[in-house]
Amino acid sequence: MNALVALPALALALSGCAAFTEDSASIDDGVQVAAAFYPLAYVADRVAGDHATVENLTAPGGEPHDLELTPKETAEVARADLVVYLHGFQPSVDDAVDNNATGDTVDVADTVAMRSDDPHFWHDPLLMADLGDEVADRLAEIDPDHADDYTANADALRTDLEALDAAFTDGLASCERSTVVVSHDAFGYLSRYGLEFESIAGLSPDAEPTPADLARLQELIRDEGITTVFSEALVSPEFADQLAHDTGVTSEVLDPIEGLTDETSDEDYLSLMTENLAKLEEANGC
Numbered sequence: 177m178n179a180l181v182a183l184p185a186l187a188l189a190l191s192g193c194a195a196f197t198e199d200s201a202s203i204d205d206g207v208q209v210a211a212a213f214y215p216l217a218y219v220a221d222r223v224a225g226d227h228a229t230v231e232n233l234t235a236p237g238g239e240p241h242d243l244e245l246t247p248k249e250t251a252e253v254a255r256a257d258l259v260v261y262l263h264g265f266q267p268s269v270d271d272a273v274d275n276n277a278t279g280d281t282v283d284v285a286d287t288v289a290m291r292s293d294d295p296h297f298w299h300d301p302l303l304m305a306d307l308g309d310e311v312a313d314r315l316a317e318i319d320p321d322h323a324d325d326y327t328a329n330a331d332a333l334r335t336d337l338e339a340l341d342a343a344f345t346d347g348l349a350s351c352e353r354s355t356v357v358v359s360h361d362a363f364g365y366l367s368r369y370g371l372e373f374e375s376i377a378g379l380s381p382d383a384e385p386t387p388a389d390l391a392r393l394q395e396l397i398r399d400e401g402i403t404t405v406f407s408e409a410l411v412s413p414e415f416a417d418q419l420a421h422d423t424g425v426t427s428e429v430l431d432p433i434e435g436l437t438d439e440t441s442d443e444d445y446l447s448l449m450t451e452n453l454a455k456l457e458e459a460n461g462c
Contacts, residue, residue: 211260212259214435219311237435262297301344354460358376362408
């Protein structure tokens, strides 16, 4: 975006910011963090504790892949002391960071050891812990008076995430089946626990499978004795439910944890991951 285009966008963002502060905290009320979508907001909130306000740019129930920022959300990027985002996952956030961010930024792609062409790193709890450490370091630079608290919060988060990692390792160690059929290719990071994922769609949750794709999966389900086809929150279960019906197996929901919904508003990352583990254990005979 050139400067002439960026200036009106910034003006609109700042006007949105002014409107926002009339109904909530002033821009001077402590450290402000903008996080692009739920897993990043979860990490930032755990690390920030009481010393910073964390805004999730993706509203509950929204599909983060499809996010288009409003003027209010662009204003949150503009006024944030720290923006935590994943470059390439949400183009509208990338644009806002490039054109409007005035504070520090953490690009997860530069922070954790991600798999090639797979952005869904948050299904690896240890990578989430690595992100927590980076956020703590950045917040300590922004707000050195509370550096020790940020470090302690990141350490507590890592303890929880290492316990979650151990639960997955133990729970999936001895399964009758290793193949899992899912709605879209969002769970590849769980492969380090010995699972193999076959997706109805590709990396995009909105992609539609071809008849050849569905025929291949039907054969796979029958040949390997797969008991469950997993759909997911935030997108239509139509194709997963139809595949389960056609093969006579169970249809279940495996949460990709890209965002919370009305049904999961009382949950968090740890509880949703734990529920996913229980469903995988049951489906795979672990």
